[in-house]
Amino acid sequence: MLLITCPHCGPRPELEFVHGGEAHIARPAQPEALNAEEWTEYLYMRANPKGLHAERWRHLHGCARFFNALRDTTTDQFVVTYKTGEARPDLKGPAA
Amino acid sequence: MSAPFRTDAGGQIDRRKSLTFTFDGRTFQGVEGDTLASALLANGVHLMGRSFKYHRPRGVLGAGSEEPNALVSVRRDKARVTPNLRATQVELYDGLVAQSQNRWPSLNFDMGAVTSLLSPFIPAGFYYKTFMWPRKAWDHLYEPAIRAAAGLGDAPTEADPDRYLNRFAHCEVLVIGAGPAGLAAALAASKSGQRVMLVDEQAQFGGSLLAVTDALIDGKPAQVWLDETLATLAANPKVTMICRANAFGYFAHNMIGITERLSEHQAHPDAGAPRERLWQVRAREVVLATGAIERPLVFPDNDRPGVLLADAARIYLNRYGVKPGKRVVVATGHDEAYRAALDMHRAGVEIAAIVDARPYPRGPLVEAAKAAGLTVREGYAITGTIGELRVNGAYIAPIIAAGQVGQTETLSCDGVLMSGGFTPSVHLFSQSRGKVVWDETLETYLPGQSAEAERSAGACRGRFGLAQALADGFAAGADAARHPVTHSFAVEAVEGDPKGVVGALPHNRGQGAKAFIDWQNDVTTKDLKLAVREGFQSIEHIKRYTTTGMATDQGKTSNLNALGVISDALHRPIPQIGLTTFRMPYTPVTFGVLAGMARGDLFDPIRTTPIHDWAVEQGAVFEDVSLWKRARFFPQGREDMEAAVRRECLSVRKDCGIFDASTLGKIEVVGPDAAEFMNRMYINAWTKLGVGKCRYGILCREDGFVTDDGVVGRIAHDRFHVTTTTGGAARVLGMMEDYLQTEWPELNVWLTSTTEQWAVIALQGPKARTILEGLVEGIDLSPEALSHMSLTEGKICGVPTRLFRVSFSGELGFEINVPAEHGRKVWEAIWAAGQPHGLTPYGTETMHVLRAEKGFIIIGQETDGTATPDDVGLTWAVGKAKPDYVGKRSLARPAMADPARKQLVGLLTQDPAVVLDEGAQIIVTRGQKPPMKLMGHVTSSYHSAVMGRSIALAMVSGGRARRGETLHVPMPEGDIAVTVTSPVFYDPEGARVNG
């Protein structure tokens, strides 16, 4: 069971969270302005990196807030968690 | 009556406390402190089981959790039979009843052993090769036969009556293993004042110290040091010590799963006392002090009862006061066997010879053995054993060249103690995703790069010997606690060379000889060599093909020897063959302890409505809808469901029915931007919906497919009462929160789940208004004041209500929302008021029929996650002027307007008595053979009492354009002809909602 640090509440067990998919995929301001390829890109295409992955979590059974995290998919270690709306921290690999 | 192989003094047992137990029906005596294995050995019983595949007689091999052979079932009663316990870990209690496994009719004479005679025909991969064809024979012949012959133990015949507990714990330092390294680590870490946990799988703390006889630590005998250390740790309130605790799994982020045996070892556990406890420990730092496991030697007939590991024999002697035999051959490739030989010699066990495969063994232990007058045969291999149910002799021969031996000699003996060296236990380290690395000097895998916040200490990382283990453990404990404390242990002990032998010994016994690698799965050197000859190169493949290391012991004693044999056969060094990943559990774990309290009524939460008990009293039959219990129908007398539903349906259409709709999801959407938020979420337009009005809302996902629906009422300009499906409540709220928090944080809106705040009473039928009239205060129920799809607030039976005029039946209808705590009172008042008017309670089944008669969809029944609003006939609901809403852009894709999409239609069978199967497929032309061209499927199908015939809803390709067409539903009995109709069967003009 992962240990996840909610930026609002602190470290809590994975039981309290739900995963929310890839982070930083903003809903287009004017969806009707997008052509089919662009809309498909937004709707369906997701990254599956080996290494650092920006993903959303929701502290459902806690503060109920969404937040973002950088997790290394090869080790399952969280490098950083940060609030929704904040920019993705500029990190290349696990903080050592 | 003392057991013949029990020593007179010494060990961790109490000879004054005699315990009576039975093994396979025979009664024996043991003493307090015994394990089942040590007590049997004290009685001269080595034969404790039969092997899995060949049913060969097997004795106990080890003294701990690594034991592959001595698997027993311990039985307390019909419901308490625990199979596959290692006799080496079963603590003896008075009255213990144990049985061996894998034998029929008895351990001494086993019919299954005839398979041993057939063993030349049971090579590696036998199952794969033999049972491939024909397929049918597998079901009827092979599998039943294999299951009868094989299988490990019997399951109890009754449900487990015991209780199992679960506990979460946190600590700064968790030390796994309480041998010298673990104790020293706990000692160092505890000096920091932080929370320290120390767990050990055995009944006593101490590990190898429990069998040490001659070493001194800081000037004290090892036993005294152990007692003092345990007392020091126990006195520290920040230290938690758990014995009988199997650290079975190393999970992400330093979560360790541990099972603790609480009452298994007691003769008479208190009634209701828990049997086991699951600990889920989150540790900041972990110290692995899991020790090392002795390796058997691989030589022909090395599995004869009486052949056991040398250090295990020493543990039986020193800790349990049990001699393994009268005259033993000590076969070795490692110094520690000399320590065992010396201890045996001192205890009066005759040493026939020490047979050492190494050409020039040297060192203090070797010299001590020679000084004691023991015969040492240097450069000799043990090449076989003699005997049937017990060894009575051993073959030895000089090793004259690589893989070759000379003249054979025979030594008589009643025991063989063997040692190939010690394999560090890297299981938990490997589970933590740490990388193991091959150590050329020690010829073994050791922990390398860590993946979690842990470190290994002592023998499990190759630091063998008491002095090294203590020093390494203390340093690891200080490091884990981040506490700069040091201690230099003064250790007086005779230490040997840590290096041993890996792989098989040479022999001259021919092709038929069976030299076992994996005792529990009966894998021999020949099986591994055959796998290599057949082209397997990777250990992962060879393992699965031969099943080596795949038994319940996960190859604790066998893995390294298997690698050695494969390395020889492939002519490649061991590190190039790879190593299989260790998986949890380290030793088997019961289902009971993993389930814990989550069984029976506690398996899942049960949600009930405020009206639930009333329905129970009325004899309702319930169904599960997500976690809710919902009344499905209310049978009268001896009615079955069909009769009850028919009566309930007609009552609603004729008079009135009352229905508990409290399970509907309810979300209060509040704030200055509430209407804007609703506009963006739902496909409908909300801006112009007046206060006091309702609208049927449709929610799509961003991909344009319908995901939920429900009536939404506007309570105030800035307040919406949103209802969802029963099963979709949490999902819809989560979706709304997602958009609100992450896409539109600028909207000033609050979302609150109010599902359990409101009891919802649906009153449906022509007499609904009449029944309600006398109960409401400040509410005008007239059609002018409260038209269809509107709502009002006021009081009913003296309590506040949100009263909706809505209908999911097509009849005049009201949904009365009252605070949950008043739900039953209001329900009963309405019920009483309805008695003169024929009011009838109805359940979900009738609700489903009534709505199907009107062509109303149910999410998840008509829709399956690929239906657009237009597919299910809801285009009218779309707010077409809105610039955007969730799903709008996807609905503009050309594919969404394809006329061949499946569309909601009604189906009428040509024979009105035939009720279609829900889920049945639909074809255009009759009499097709598979593969048919499928045009759609039946989504809802019922007998409709009011229509006097069957009705069905279906999703059919281009369905709306097919009205009037005849289609066919292929069934095993033949095609059923159906006519495509409108989905609205009853009251198509919709007059009845007006009463």
Ligand SMILES: [Zn+2]
């Ligand atoms: Zn939180």
